[in-house]
Amino acid sequence: MRALNTAWIAAVVAVTSISGAVAESSVEVPWPEGWRGWHHVKSMVIEDGHPLFAAFGGIHHLYANEQALEGYRAGAFPDGAVIAFDLLHVDDAGAALEEGQRKVLGVMHKDSKRWPETGGWGFEGFGGGDPANRMVGANAHDACFACHQPQADSDYVFSRLRD
Amino acid sequence: MRALNTAWIAAVVAVTSISGAVAESSVEVPWPEGWRGWHHVKSMVIEDGHPLFAAFGGIHHLYANEQALEGYRAGAFPDGAVIAFDLLHVDDAGAALEEGQRKVLGVMHKDSKRWPETGGWGFEGFGGGDPANRMVGANAHDACFACHQPQADSDYVFSRLRD
Numbered sequence: 001m002r003a004l005n006t007a008w009i010a011a012v013v014a015v016t017s018i019s020g021a022v023a024e025s026s027v028e029v030p031w032p033e034g035w036r037g038w039h040h041v042k043s044m045v046i047e048d049g050h051p052l053f054a055a056f057g058g059i060h061h062l063y064a065n066e067q068a069l070e071g072y073r074a075g076a077f078p079d080g081a082v083i084a085f086d087l088l089h090v091d092d093a094g095a096a097l098e099e100g101q102r103k104v105l106g107v108m109h110k111d112s113k114r115w116p117e118t119g120g121w122g123f124e125g126f127g128g129g130d131p132a133n134r135m136v137g138a139n140a141h142d143a144c145f146a147c148h149q150p151q152a153d154s155d156y157v158f159s160r161l162r163d
Numbered sequence: 164m165r166a167l168n169t170a171w172i173a174a175v176v177a178v179t180s181i182s183g184a185v186a187e188s189s190v191e192v193p194w195p196e197g198w199r200g201w202h203h204v205k206s207m208v209i210e211d212g213h214p215l216f217a218a219f220g221g222i223h224h225l226y227a228n229e230q231a232l233e234g235y236r237a238g239a240f241p242d243g244a245v246i247a248f249d250l251l252h253v254d255d256a257g258a259a260l261e262e263g264q265r266k267v268l269g270v271m272h273k274d275s276k277r278w279p280e281t282g283g284w285g286f287e288g289f290g291g292g293d294p295a296n297r298m299v300g301a302n303a304h305d306a307c308f309a310c311h312q313p314q315a316d317s318d319y320v321f322s323r324l325r326d
């Protein structure tokens with residue numbers, strides 16, 4: 001599970017060198033309106049000392065809209081599926097970790113027609129949870145998809161639905 | 164925030180001695196069917212070294228049904244409001260905390276007619292998330308409500324809705 005999650009995260013930060021990389025899409029990923037009310041899939045905490053702490057330290061929650069929930073269950077995601085990766089700062093309250101401010105809201109949005117070069121998914125990260133602060137933009141193939149690509153069997157999604 | 168959360172938790176475990184305690188209700192709190200699909204209110208991690216670690220160590224998530232969500236926003240909860248407190252074990256994956264098995268599913272269920280002695284709330288804890296494993300039962304006044312009682316201004320609820 002850790003490997004899957006950290007790999008997912010690594011993909012967002014790592015700008016890998018891909019020989020023969022396909023053209024990157026510049027179609028903007030929509031802001032995931034209403035995502036806080038979507039199904040809570042799972043959560044994880046990345047602490048100081050973890051290789052990804054600088055970029056992804058904190059507590060993150062994954063949320064799925066109705067189509068994404070259907071996708072998690074089926075193992076393949078229909079167009080319209082959106083997964084939100086909500087990363088919050090962690091406040092150490094003395095042997096207790098509390099949620100702080102939002103660091104970034106990551107988004108995967110499935111639309112095979114709009115994003116054919118990246119497995120049918122659009123990827124974006126909204127810094128501070130600000131719809132105007134796009135951190136990925138046209139860089140989605142190298143910054144995100146490169147790491148998701150080996151997960152083709154689960155439609156490029158690392159996380160799994162839990163009870 | 165920590166004080167509020169830990170106090171909420173303390174109430175579930177602490178069997179306090181209340182002089183002149185009112186009669187305890189034996190009306191069973193219903194299993195919160197479908198709670199995993201409810202609105203995710205907030206989360207917190209309680210780690211080793213915390214006074215409540217033995218009973219409540221792990222990661223917990225709070226979920227609200229539609230009426231409870233309305234209650235969080237209004238500051239008072241209508242009958243039918245249900246809040247689920249979902250406590251999971253934490254697996255330490257090396258500077259990363261992952262969710263493990265369910266320890267307990269706590270429930271607050273508002274119904275002024277059924278539970279007048281405990282602020283209109285029914286309290287229960289389902290051990291291991293098992294509907295048949297009731298850990299509170301008729302002991303709700305001392306085991307739960309005694310600690311919630313000072314929170315009368317927020318209808319006996321400690322948690323707050325966050326963005």
